[in-house]
Amino acid sequence: MSGDGVLDVAHGEAPALAGMAEALRLVEGHSPAELRQRGLALLRERLGVAWARCLFLDASGRWLGEDGDDAWLACDDFRHPYAHAIRGGKPLVLGLGEARIRLDHEAFQAAIAGLPAAWRLAVRPLRAQDGKREWLGALAFAGPAERVEALSECDDFLAFESLLCRLWAWLARQHDERRDQARLRDSLAELNDGARRRTLGERLAQRILGESPAIRALRDQLVRAAETHLAVLLQGETGTGKELVARGIHEVSARHEAPFMAINCAAIPESLLEAELFGHVKGAFSGAERSREGLFGEADGGTLFLDEIGDMPLALQAKLLRVLESGCYRPLGGDHERRVDLRLVAATHQPLHRRIREGDFRADLYYRLGQFPLTLPALRERREDIPALAQSFVDDFCRREGREDIGLGRATLRALAERDFPGNVRELRNLVDYACAMTRDGEDIAPEALPVAGTAPFGDNDEASGAGHEEIFDLRRALRDYEATLIRQRLARFDGNRTLAAESLGLPKRTLAHKCRQLQLDSP
Numbered sequence: 001m002s003g004d005g006v007l008d009v010a011h012g013e014a015p016a017l018a019g020m021a022e023a024l025r026l027v028e029g030h031s032p033a034e035l036r037q038r039g040l041a042l043l044r045e046r047l048g049v050a051w052a053r054c055l056f057l058d059a060s061g062r063w064l065g066e067d068g069d070d071a072w073l074a075c076d077d078f079r080h081p082y083a084h085a086i087r088g089g090k091p092l093v094l095g096l097g098e099a100r101i102r103l104d105h106e107a108f109q110a111a112i113a114g115l116p117a118a119w120r121l122a123v124r125p126l127r128a129q130d131g132k133r134e135w136l137g138a139l140a141f142a143g144p145a146e147r148v149e150a151l152s153e154c155d156d157f158l159a160f161e162s163l164l165c166r167l168w169a170w171l172a173r174q175h176d177e178r179r180d181q182a183r184l185r186d187s188l189a190e191l192n193d194g195a196r197r198r199t200l201g202e203r204l205a206q207r208i209l210g211e212s213p214a215i216r217a218l219r220d221q222l223v224r225a226a227e228t229h230l231a232v233l234l235q236g237e238t239g240t241g242k243e244l245v246a247r248g249i250h251e252v253s254a255r256h257e258a259p260f261m262a263i264n265c266a267a268i269p270e271s272l273l274e275a276e277l278f279g280h281v282k283g284a285f286s287g288a289e290r291s292r293e294g295l296f297g298e299a300d301g302g303t304l305f306l307d308e309i310g311d312m313p314l315a316l317q318a319k320l321l322r323v324l325e326s327g328c329y330r331p332l333g334g335d336h337e338r339r340v341d342l343r344l345v346a347a348t349h350q351p352l353h354r355r356i357r358e359g360d361f362r363a364d365l366y367y368r369l370g371q372f373p374l375t376l377p378a379l380r381e382r383r384e385d386i387p388a389l390a391q392s393f394v395d396d397f398c399r400r401e402g403r404e405d406i407g408l409g410r411a412t413l414r415a416l417a418e419r420d421f422p423g424n425v426r427e428l429r430n431l432v433d434y435a436c437a438m439t440r441d442g443e444d445i446a447p448e449a450l451p452v453a454g455t456a457p458f459g460d461n462d463e464a465s466g467a468g469h470e471e472i473f474d475l476r477r478a479l480r481d482y483e484a485t486l487i488r489q490r491l492a493r494f495d496g497n498r499t500l501a502a503e504s505l506g507l508p509k510r511t512l513a514h515k516c517r518q519l520q521l522d523s524p
């Protein structure tokens with residue numbers, strides 16, 4: 001330093017700041033492990049220490065490890081000198097010859113095996129803060145006796161060791177804080193996810209009723225499906241709630257503000273189905289006086305529900321597959337392709353595998369539709385839900401019809417629980433509606449108010465009601481009337497298409513034609 005207190009800087013060097021560059025190398029370590037490596041490199045390269053190790057304590061404080069080595073040394077195993085240094089809290093120096101005789105720890109002996117017996121080994125416990133028993137690990141170095149002793153007492157070395165410890169403690173704290181924050185973030189996200197899913201599940205439970213394990217699991221799956229963009233294929237017997245579930249998925253999905261469009265592929269003649277789905281431009285075919293958007297366009301951004309997908313004609317299946325794969329469709333008679341972004345939910349009550357085997361359904365479409373397959377349980381598989389469903393249908397009936405206080409007695413609930421419900425929840429609902437209609441305000445539904453099982457088409461929403469059994473005096477005639485009503489309604493449902501009507505009743509087309517003649521259904 002010059003007389004005026006200013007540092008002499010000769011040839012670009014300032015001796016008083018000689019250690020700064022090394023200190024900087026340490027400070028630039030980003031993790032405790034990197035810091036240890038930098039510290040050891042400094043000892044070897046700058047101080048000429050031929051053998052040096054830096055050990056760290058694990059989180060339990062019971063094991064000492066070394067970077068790049070899988071072996072751990074127990075802190076209470078006094079056959080190695082590190083345990084002595086840590087336990088005693090003081091540095092120790094010992095001759096290697098003596099260490100070879102006194103300490104029979106295999107890994108330690110292996111580590112010092114090649115070193116001269118005349119050398120000395122220094123082991124220095126490293127602590128987070130001076131004077132406190134907050135151990136970080138231990139620094140060990142070996143060399144000729146005078147060099148080891150000189151180094152252990154040298155102020156610069158002590159400053160290096162102190163800097164190493166402070167940086168190490170600081171980096172370890174930072175690492176712990178980051179880990180704690182990440183854990184907190186993860187558990188908060190998990191909590192939020194769990195809470196969000198629970199809320200959505202509860203929202204679904206207001207419409208998709210039932211607390212049986214099967215229906216609870218179904219609601220959980222619906223929430224999961226709704227989180228994705230996958231196409232959902234709903235399989236289940238008639239009346240199990242496939243349409244209800246399709247709406248449920250839409251309502252708890254991110255698409256809930258966009259439209260939900262539905263179409264029953266079995267109820268629409270093949271010639272119209274294509275135009276219904278794809279839309280058409282003006283003049284695309286005779287009668288197309290105006291252009292029409294079509295369900296793909298109308299459901300854009302939302303959900304399209306294709307009910308009875310098994311009945312979709314093969315030619316249309318190919319076109320649907322193309323839309324699903326390309327995200328584009330072309331309205332009938334249109335020049336341009338349009339992009340569409342929607343979730344498809346398809347439903348079927350018939351085993352599609354059989355339709356595929358019979359060549360009536362494309363396997364590739366089946367797999368594309370079934371990205372998220374769901375099977376809805378039949379009501380007989382979850383009989384415990386019958387009382388709650390029945391009660392809710394009684395409440396609905398009273399609200400709808402402006403009726404009051406119709407109750408459900410135990411005997412009636414027992415009678416309901418014993419039924420098989422081939423028409424599932426729809427059958428139960430229709431049956432309860434009928435029984436409510438047969439019950440006076442203020443009274444409980446009597447078991448006798450329930451129609452005899454299997455006598456009426458309660459499974460089918462839109463079919464003849466089973467009212468008026470008391471007036472039946474001629475069974476054959478009643479059966480003929482019932483058959484006629486059923487066939488008439490089916491024909492109306494399929495716009496007079498006998499093939500579809502026959503198929504929906506499980507009859508050959510010729511048998512249906514014969515019955516129509518017999519029952520005089522041919523004349524309007």
Ligand SMILES: Nc1ncnc2c1ncn2[C@@H]1O[C@H](COP(=O)(O)OP(=O)(O)OP(=O)(O)O)[C@@H](O)[C@H]1O
Pocket residue numbers: 207208209210236237238239240241242243244245307348349389425426429
């Ligand atoms: N879990 C349920 N909770 C309340 N109502 C239900 C439930 N499942 C079905 N329903 C009711 O049963 C009736 C039939 O349901 P839906 O039309 O969704 O059945 P589906 O499986 O689509 O029948 P299909 O195969 O004949 O088209 C509807 O009135 C619906 O609201």
